[in-house]
Amino acid sequence: MNFMEKSAKIFVAGHGGLAGSAIVARLRAEGYDNLLLRTRAELDLLDQGAVRAFFAAERPEYVFLAAAKVGGIHANNTYPAEFLYENLTIQANVIHSAYLAGVRRLLFLGSSCIYPRLAPQPMQETDLLTGELEPTNEPYAIAKIAGLKMCEAYNRQYGTCFVAVMPTNLYGPGDNFHPENSHVLPALIRRFHEARLAGAPEVIVWGSGRPLREFLYIDEMADGSLFVMNLDESTLAEHLLRYPRPCFVNLGSGVEVSIRQLAETVREVVGYGGRLTFDASKPDGAPRKLLDVSAMKALGWEAKVSLRQGVEETYAWFLKNVDRVRG
Ligand code: GFB
Numbered sequence: 001m002n003f004m005e006k007s008a009k010i011f012v013a014g015h016g017g018l019a020g021s022a023i024v025a026r027l028r029a030e031g032y033d034n035l036l037l038r039t040r041a042e043l044d045l046l047d048q049g050a051v052r053a054f055f056a057a058e059r060p061e062y063v064f065l066a067a068a069k070v071g072g073i074h075a076n077n078t079y080p081a082e083f084l085y086e087n088l089t090i091q092a093n094v095i096h097s098a099y100l101a102g103v104r105r106l107l108f109l110g111s112s113c114i115y116p117r118l119a120p121q122p123m124q125e126t127d128l129l130t131g132e133l134e135p136t137n138e139p140y141a142i143a144k145i146a147g148l149k150m151c152e153a154y155n156r157q158y159g160t161c162f163v164a165v166m167p168t169n170l171y172g173p174g175d176n177f178h179p180e181n182s183h184v185l186p187a188l189i190r191r192f193h194e195a196r197l198a199g200a201p202e203v204i205v206w207g208s209g210r211p212l213r214e215f216l217y218i219d220e221m222a223d224g225s226l227f228v229m230n231l232d233e234s235t236l237a238e239h240l241l242r243y244p245r246p247c248f249v250n251l252g253s254g255v256e257v258s259i260r261q262l263a264e265t266v267r268e269v270v271g272y273g274g275r276l277t278f279d280a281s282k283p284d285g286a287p288r289k290l291l292d293v294s295a296m297k298a299l300g301w302e303a304k305v306s307l308r309q310g311v312e313e314t315y316a317w318f319l320k321n322v323d324r325v326r327g
Helices: 018-029 047-056 073-078 080-100 135-159 184-199 216-227 234-238 259-270 292-301 307-320
Strands: 012-013 062-065 105-109 162-168 169-171 201-208 212-217 249-250 256-258 275-279
Touching: 012 018, 012 135, 018 169, 018 216, 047 080, 062 080, 062 216, 073 080, 073 135, 080 105, 080 135, 080 162, 105 135, 105 216, 135 162, 162 216, 162 275, 169 216, 169 256, 169 307, 184 259, 184 307, 201 212, 201 259, 212 216, 212 259, 212 307, 216 292, 234 249, 234 292, 249 292, 259 275, 259 307
Parallel strands: 012 062, 062 105, 105 162, 162 249, 169 212, 201 275
Antiparallel strands: 212 256
């Protein structure tokens, strides 16, 4: 049974991005046809007055908060002020306006980087704020932590139903393939593809290749997000609205690979025959980042798409869209 009626008015903030566009596609596929979407030119989420006026006029019933400034390790390290300011501001504007407008449910998208750099693995929801963060993405993580604490605070003080999912590293069709600023998976797809075309003898992979990462295919993130939004009232209240229990749940595949293994997988999918060279002058970031996904499993959801399958889908999309990929 779905909690959200098919005719419900649903605002997807950030519908042009990787996460938001997958959520929109999934909503449409499930028959939700009353979606409220605004481009950045139509509604600047950094503009408090505009966001408040939008919510007051449109009165959405449900909100997916998928708008964020995101990027890989280099972008996070290079633009820390933008990552902190833009994410804090977007979240504060949308969450507070959603409260004022009486939104029934809001889902905030966090990130697995909210957990301490050296958290025990796999990381459980209760590991939040038990240690220091990874310095390369601390500003982004602080913003995401503030966002989920804002949901929690509004639930406690105002009785709202604002919950969150913490997705692991996401990838898939529509990703940003920028050579420096993107996340590792799209960066490698592009680099291997270009090396194959150029007949280059080697591909540079940043860092030592030893860090471990978990990846979730974007359509599964969308599926898991709708699953949480559609939980029945008593399940949601029991699992996500009982302070001091966390108001969020991890969303991952539960499978980790080293950056070297990831690079090998991408190399195979792209069909590149040259060698890999690791550039130790580039940062490794967190040594390991694997989510404990048992809470989502207990609720009845788990990921199914393998990394290989997801990389194949993403590369097929990249080939079809190579002239207009972002980045
Ligand atoms: O996806 P990524 O940039 O971010 O992955 P994080 C970084 C890891 O991949 C590091 C290695 O170990 C890098 O050394 N790597 C190898 C590369 N080659 C490349 C490359 O060409 N590009 C990139 N980007 N990395 C992210 C945060 O951390 O975690 C995000 O930056 C988000 O904000 C996400 O929170 C969940 O996994 O380190």
